[in-house]
C-alpha cells in the first residue's frame with residue numbers, strides 16, 4: 001500500500017488530471033522553465049520518447065512552426081500533430097540520416113530521457129555510457145549553438161560526463177527536477193551553445209579548456 005502511494009505521487013496524479021501520458025512530463029517542464037532549452041519554432045529530437053509525455057510538452061512549446069522527431073524501442077501511446085514523427089527502433093542502431101528524415105537541417109535541440117534496462121549492477125555506468133554515445137553522434141544531429149539535455153544516473157563516472165559537457169557546450173550544468181523521486185539517482189545534464197568542433201578533436205583533458213568538476217553542478 002505504501003509502495004502504491006509512493007508510485008502514485010502528486011506528479012502521477014497531476015499527469016492523469018492534465019492529460020499527460022507520464023509523470024516525466026513535469027521533469028521536462030521544469031528543466032525548460034529553468035533553462036529555456038526548447039523554444040517556439042524549434043526542430044527537436046526526443047530520444048527514448050515513449051509513452052510520449054516529453055513529446056506532448058515539446059509539441060506545445062514548439063507550436064505549429066516547429067518539428068519534432070521521437071525514437072523509442074516501443075511505440076508511443078498518444079496522438080500527435082502532423083509536425084511530429086516517431087520511429088520505433090534502437091537509437092544506438094539508427095543512422096543520423098534516418099532521424100533527420102531526409103532533411104539537411106540539423107536539430108536545434110536534442111533531449112534524451114533514455115535509460116538502459118536496470119540490472120542493479122553498474123546501472124550508472126551504462127547510463128553514462130549511453131550519454132557519451134549520444135555526445136559522439138551530436139555533430140551529425142545538433143546544430144552549432146544548439147541545446148541538449150540527457151538523463152543520467154549519478155555515479156563515479158558522472159564528473160567525466162560533466163567535464164565533457166562543459167567542454168563541448170558554452171554553458172553546461174545539471175538539474176534534478178522536483179519530479180525525480182527522492183531516492184532516485186537520476187539527474188539531467190544540459191548544455192547550451194553546442195560547439196561541434198570540440199566533440200571529436202581534443203575532447204579529453206590537456207588543452208586547458210576542461211575545468212575540474214566542482215561540487216554542485218547545478219548552476
Ligand SMILES: C[S@@+](CC[C@H](N)C(=O)[O-])C[C@H]1O[C@@H](n2cnc3c(N)ncnc32)[C@H](O)[C@@H]1O
Pocket residue numbers: 021022024025047048049050051052053054055071072073074089090091092113114115116117
Ligand atoms: C523513462 S522512459 C521515457 C519517457 C518519455 N520521456 C516520456 O515522457 O513519455 C525511457 C524510454 O527510453 C527507451 N529507450 C531505452 N533505450 C533506448 C534505445 N537504445 N533506443 C531507443 N529508446 C530507448 C525505453 O524504451 C523507454 O521507453
